[in-house]
Amino acid sequence: MDLKEKLVSSFMAFEEQIDVHSTLHDTRTAAIKNFENKGFPTKKEEAWKYTSLNSILKNDYSVFPKNENSIEFADVKKYFLHEIDTYKVIFVDGKFSSFLSSTTHDGLDVCLMSSALTKPKYKMVIDEYFNNIANKEESLTSLNTAFANEGAYVHIPKSKVVEKPIEIIYFSTGVEAALMLQPRNLVVVGENAHVQIIERHQSLNENPVLTNSVTEIFAQKRAIVDYYKIQNDMQSANLVDNTYISQKQESRVSVHTFSFGGNITRNNLNFYHFGERIDSTLKGITILGDKQHVDHFTLVNHATPNCESHQNYKTILADSSTGVFNGKIFVEKEAQKTDAFQQNNNILIGDKGTINAKPQLEIFADDVKCSHGCTIGQLDESAMFYMQQRGIPKKEAKALLMYAFSNEVIESIKIPELKQRITKIIATKLGVNLGFDL
Amino acid sequence: MLSIKNLHASVEDKEILKGINLQINAGEVHAIMGPNGSGKSTLSSIIAGNENYEVSEGTLLFDGEDISELAPEERAHKGVFLSFQYPVEIPGVSVTNFIKTAINEKRKANGQEEMPANEMLKMIREKSELLEMDRKFLSRSLNEGFSGGEKKRNEIFQMAMLEPKIAILDETDSGLDIDALRIVANGVNKLKNENNAVLVITHYQRLLDYIIPDFVHVLMDGKIVKSGGKELAYELEEKGYDWIKNELV
Numbered sequence: 263m264d265l266k267e268k269l270v271s272s273f274m275a276f277e278e279q280i281d282v283h284s285t286l287h288d289t290r291t292a293a294i295k296n297f298e299n300k301g302f303p304t305k306k307e308e309a310w311k312y313t314s315l316n317s318i319l320k321n322d323y324s325v326f327p328k329n330e331n332s333i334e335f336a337d338v339k340k341y342f343l344h345e346i347d348t349y350k351v352i353f354v355d356g357k358f359s360s361f362l363s364s365t366t367h368d369g370l371d372v373c374l375m376s377s378a379l380t381k382p383k384y385k386m387v388i389d390e391y392f393n394n395i396a397n398k399e400e401s402l403t404s405l406n407t408a409f410a411n412e413g414a415y416v417h418i419p420k421s422k423v424v425e426k427p428i429e430i431i432y433f434s435t436g437v438e439a440a441l442m443l444q445p446r447n448l449v450v451v452g453e454n455a456h457v458q459i460i461e462r463h464q465s466l467n468e469n470p471v472l473t474n475s476v477t478e479i480f481a482q483k484r485a486i487v488d489y490y491k492i493q494n495d496m497q498s499a500n501l502v503d504n505t506y507i508s509q510k511q512e513s514r515v516s517v518h519t520f521s522f523g524g525n526i527t528r529n530n531l532n533f534y535h536f537g538e539r540i541d542s543t544l545k546g547i548t549i550l551g552d553k554q555h556v557d558h559f560t561l562v563n564h565a566t567p568n569c570e571s572h573q574n575y576k577t578i579l580a581d582s583s584t585g586v587f588n589g590k591i592f593v594e595k596e597a598q599k600t601d602a603f604q605q606n607n608n609i610l611i612g613d614k615g616t617i618n619a620k621p622q623l624e625i626f627a628d629d630v631k632c633s634h635g636c637t638i639g640q641l642d643e644s645a646m647f648y649m650q651q652r653g654i655p656k657k658e659a660k661a662l663l664m665y666a667f668s669n670e671v672i673e674s675i676k677i678p679e680l681k682q683r684i685t686k687i688i689a690t691k692l693g694v695n696l697g698f699d700l
Numbered sequence: 701m702l703s704i705k706n707l708h709a710s711v712e713d714k715e716i717l718k719g720i721n722l723q724i725n726a727g728e729v730h731a732i733m734g735p736n737g738s739g740k741s742t743l744s745s746i747i748a749g750n751e752n753y754e755v756s757e758g759t760l761l762f763d764g765e766d767i768s769e770l771a772p773e774e775r776a777h778k779g780v781f782l783s784f785q786y787p788v789e790i791p792g793v794s795v796t797n798f799i800k801t802a803i804n805e806k807r808k809a810n811g812q813e814e815m816p817a818n819e820m821l822k823m824i825r826e827k828s829e830l831l832e833m834d835r836k837f838l839s840r841s842l843n844e845g846f847s848g849g850e851k852k853r854n855e856i857f858q859m860a861m862l863e864p865k866i867a868i869l870d871e872t873d874s875g876l877d878i879d880a881l882r883i884v885a886n887g888v889n890k891l892k893n894e895n896n897a898v899l900v901i902t903h904y905q906r907l908l909d910y911i912i913p914d915f916v917h918v919l920m921d922g923k924i925v926k927s928g929g930k931e932l933a934y935e936l937e938e939k940g941y942d943w944i945k946n947e948l949v
Contacts, residue, residue, distance in 0.1 A: 643752070648788040650772035651748050651781075652802040652858060653809070659773075662793055662801075669792030669841075 265319045265442075270298050272325055273408055279326075280411050286379065289393055293407035300401035312586040312618045313528055313557040318500045321470045323442035327356030327412070331435045333466065335362060341431060341464050345679045348460075349428040351414040355435055356443050358412065362431075371417040372428055375446055378415040387417060391450055395478050395508040395534060403504045403530075406476040410446035413475075416459065420452035420482075427458040427677055432475075434499075436467030447477040451485040451513075458488045458677060465496040477505045481513035483537065488676055489517045494687055495524040497552065504530045511537025511566075518675060519546040520684055521556040522691050532561045533571065535597075540569040547576050547668045547684075549691050550583035550615075557586035564597040564627075573604040576668045579615035589634070590622040597627050604634035609641060609667060611660075661692040701726050701897050702747070702866055707758035709746050716742045718922035719758070724866065727894040731908055731933060732901045734919035735941045740901045741785065743919070744870045747899075748782040749775045763865070777809035779865030783855040783872050790842040795854060796824060798842045799861050806862065827860040831887045848875030856887045863891075868899045873907035885910030905937035918944055 263271075273294045277287065302319055303310040331354050342350070349372040352362035358374050365373045371384075378384040379392075393410075396403050414430040434441050443463075451457055465471050481487050493501065501524055507515055519529055533542045548556050562571040577585045587606045608617045621634040641663050649659035665672075665688060672688075675681040707720040716739045724730050734740050746753050747760065749772035760768040767775055790798065804814045815823075828838060831853050843851050852872055859867050869888070873881055888911050892898060900911055908916075908930065916932040917924045918941075926932065926944055936944075 642788070644786075645788040645790070647745075647748075647750050647752075647772060648784060649790075651776055651784075652798075653773050653776035653806040653862070654802055655773050655805060656771070658801070658805070662790060662798075666790045666792050672792065 265323060266298075266301050269325060269405065269409075270294060276326065276409060285389065286392075290408045290410075293398070293404040296399065296404040297401050297408060300404075303401055309559065309588075312584075312588075313526065313555065315526065318470070318472055318526055321440040321472070323440045323470075323472055324438040325409075325442045327443070331355050331357075331437050332359070332361065333433060333435060338362070338433060338464075338466070341433075341462060343427065343429060343460060343677070343679055343683065346427070348426050351428065351430045353412065353432045353445065355433070355437060355441060356412060356445070370419060370422055370424060371415060373415050375413040375415045375448060376411055378448065379411065384415070387450060391448060391478065391480055393478070395480065395506040396476055396504070397506065397532070400504070400530075402474050402502055403476055406444045406446060406474050406504065409444045410476070413446040413448070415447070416449040416457070418451045418455040418457050421454040422452065423456040424458070427460055427680075430459065430461045432463045432473065434465045434471045436465065436469035438469065440470045441472075443471065443473045443475075445473065445475045447475070449477065449479040449487070451479070451481050451487050453482045454484045455482070456486040458490075460490045460492065460677075460680065462492040463495060463499070463501055465499040468496055468498045471499045473499070473501045475501065475503050477503070479505070479507045479515065481507070481509045481515050483510045484512045485510070486513070487515045489515070490675070490677075490680060491517065491519045491529070492684075493520060493524055493527055493556075494522040497523070497525055497554070499524045500526045502528045502530070505532065507533045507542070509533065509535055509537070509540045509542065512539045513537070514541040514543075516543035516545070516674075518671065519558065520687070521546065521548040521550070521558075522687055524554060524556070527556045528559065529557065530559050532563070534563045535566045535569050538566050538568045540566070542569070542571040543674075544571070544573045545575065545671045545674060547671050547688075548585055549578045549664070549668075549688065550585060551580040551691075552583060553581070554583045555585075557588070559586070559588045561590045561592065562602065564591070564593040564600045564602060567596065567598045567600070569597065570601040571603065573606075574671055575606045576671055577606075577608040577617060578611065578664050578667065579608070579617060580611040582614040584616040584618070586618045587636075588620045588622065591624070591632060591634075593623075593625040593627050593630055593632065595626040598629045600627060600630040600632065602630070602632040606634075606636045607667070608636075608638045609664070610638065611641065658694050661689065661694040664688075664692060701763060702899075703759070703761040704747075705759045707746070707760060708756045709742060709753050710756060711742070711753050715756075716753075716922055717746070720922075720924060722917065722924065724897050724899060726865075726897055728915065729892070729898045729900065729911060729913045731913035731916045732899065732919050732924075733903065733905070733916060733933065733936055736903070738919045739922045740919055741870055744782055744868045744899075744901055747868060748772055748780060773805070774809070776862075777806050781859050781862055781864030781867045783852070783859060783867065783869045785871040785874060787843050787851045787855055789844045789846075791844050793842050794839050795842055795857075796838045799824070799858055802858065803861060823861060827857055830860060830890060831857045832883050833857060849877060849880035852876055852884055853880060853887075856884050860887060860891055864896065866897045866899065867891075868901065870901045871903065872900070873902055873904065881907065882910060905933040908933045920944065
C-alpha cells in the first residue's frame with residue numbers, strides 16, 4: 263500500500279479516535295477528499311517543477327503519533343533559546359510534552375491545538391479562523407487539515423504586547439522507524455498586539471521523518487507579528503511547511519526562514535492582504551551542502567491599495583545541494599500604489615550545486631512600484647584576495663564573505679539572542695571559528 | 701629584504717611585466733611611478749600573491765626565501781602587506797573584529813598564542829589615534845559606506861596593527877583630500893624604521909612630498925626604465941612621462 267492509500271484509509275480510524283465537534287468533521291471530510299483526488303504533488307505540476315517528493319514517499323511511515331515519548335531537557339537544551347525566558351509549546355513525536363512546555367492562559371493563550379479544537383471556550387475562535395486562510399485546493403494543506411489535531415494555538419488579545427517570544431518546537435525521537443507528522447498551528451493576533459514566534463522542527467536521530475505542517479496566522483489591524491523559522495534538521499528529515507498569513511489594515515508581519523539543514527525542505531509561504539497600508543516582509547537565509555534541497559515558494563497577494571511587501575532571500579549552495587526560489591507577486595487591479603520589492607541573491611560554491619530562481623510578477627494595477635532582482639554568482643575573488651592578503655586563510659575568508667553576504671537578513675532579526683544563535687549556526691555550518699561571535 | 705629578478709608575468713596570456721629587477725633593503729623607501737597601464741598594480745598584486753597573475757619567469761625572494769609559490773595569507777604571515785587601491789567592503793564584520801582575526805591568524809601561523817584581549821585593545825587604541833580615527837569608526841562594518849579617505853586610512857590602520865616588514869602602498873593617494881593625505885603619510889612615516897621597508901606605487905608625485913623616497917623607479921610597458929633619487933619624482937612631475945619615452949628612443 264502506498265503512502266497516499268495508507269493515509270486515506272487511515273482517515274476514518276483517525277476521526278473515530280479523536281473527539282471533535284461536528285463542524286470540523288465536514289471540513290476534514292472535504293479535505294481528505296481533495297487530497298484523495300489530487301494526491302501528492304509531482305514534478306508535472308508547475309509549482310513542483312523543481313522538487314520531487316518521490317524518494318521520500320517510499321518510506322513506510324507511521325502516520326499516527328502513539329504515546330508521548332519522553333526526552334530529557336538537557337539533551338535538547340541546545341535547540342531552545344535558553345538564554346532568555348520564553349513561552350514554549352513543545353511536541354515530541356507529535357504529542358504535546360507538558361514537561362518541556364511552558365504554556366499560558368494568563369492574559370493571552372499559548373497552548374495546544376488539541377484543547378482549542380475540543381474545548382467550548384475556544385469554539386468561536388476556531389469557527390472563525392481555523393482553515394479560513396489555508397488554501398483548500400492545495401493537496402498537502404488538505405491532507406494536513408484532514409488530520410489536524412495537534413499543534414500550537416496562540417491567541418493574543420487586542421493591544422497585548424507579548425514580552426517573551428514563543429517557541430514552538432516539534433521533536434522526533436526516532437522511536438518509530440519512519441514517522442510522518444502533521445502539525446497544525448493557529449496564530450491569531452489582535453488589534454495593536456505584538457508577538458514574536460520561533461518555530462523549529464528537529465529530529466534527534468537518523469530515522470526518516472516527513473513533516474507536513476500548516477500554520478495559519480491572522481494579524482488584525484495594526485498588529486505586529488515577527489515569525490522565525492529555523493530549519494537545521496538532520497539529513498533524514500523532510501519538511502513541507504505551508505504557512506498562510508492573513509493581514510488586516512496597517513498590520514506588519516515578517517517571516518524569516520533560516521534553512522541550514524534537512525533532506526528535502528519545501529516552504530510554501532503565502533501572504534494575503536485585507537486592508538490598506540499593510541507591510542509584509544519575507545526574508546530567508548539558505549546555506550546548504552551535501553545533497554540537501556530547499557525550495558522557497560512564496561506568494562504575496564496584493565489585493566488592496568497602499569501596501570508594501572519586501573522580500574529578500576540569500577542562498578549559498580555547496581556540494582551537490584539544490585536550491586529553488588519561486589517568488590510570486592500578484593497585484594490585483596484594486597491594489598494601486600502597491601510597493602512590492604523582491605530580491606534573491608545566490609552564491610554557488612563549487613560546480614555541482616544547482617539553483618533554480620524564478621521571479622513571477624503578475625500586475626493588474628497601473629500605478630504600482632514593483633521591482634525584483636535576482637543574482638547568481640560565485641564568491642568575489644577580489645574580496646577573497648583582500649582578506650587573504652591580511653593573513654586570513656582561504657576557508658575563514660570564505661566564511662567571512664558568506665557571512666557578509668547574508669548579513670542584510672541577519673541584521674533584521676529582532677531578538678538579539680536569536681541573532682546570536684543564527685550567526686553561531688552559520689559559523690558552525692561554514693566550519694570555522696573566527697575567534698569572535700560574528 | 702625584497703629581491704625581484706627578471707620578473708615576467710602575464711594575465712590571461714597577455715604579458716604585463718617584462719623583466720622587472722628590483723632590490724629593496726630594510727630601512728629603505730622606494731617609489732614606483734609610471735603612466736596608467738604600465739604594470740604598477742600588477743607588480744604589487746604579484747608580490748602579494750594574487751593568483752590571477754601568472755609568473756612565467758624570474759625570481760621573487762623575500763628575506764632570501766622564494767615566496768613565488770606561497771598563498772597570499774602565507775606571504776602576509778611572513779610580513780608582506782599590501783594597501784589596496786580599492787579596499788573591499790565586508791558588511792557585518794566590524795573593523796575591530798576583522799583586525800583581531802587578521803592579527804590572531806598571523807600569530808597562529810607563526811606559532812604564537814592569540815593576543816590577549818587587553819593588549820589588543822591597547823594597541824587598537826594607540827594605532828587608531830595615530831591615524832586620527834574616531835572610536836565609532838572601529839565598530840562600523842569594514843569599509844561599508846566608508847568614504848575614499850576613510851578606506852585608505854583604515855588600510856594604514858591595519859598596516860599599523862599588523863606591523864609588516866614590507867608595506868606596499870598601491871595608489872594610496874588616489875581619492876584623498878590633502879588632510880587625509882597628510883594623516884595617512886604621517887601614519888606611514890611614524891611606522892617606518894630601520895627594520896622595515898615601504899614601496900609606494902603612485903601615478904603622481906604628490907604623496908612623495910610627504911613620504912620621502914630613497915629611490916624612485918619609473919615603470920613603463922612592464923619594465924623599469926629609469927631609477928634615481930627623490931629628485932626624479934619632481935622631474936617627472938614637471939616634464940611628464942613622455943620625456944622619458946623620448947629619452948629612451
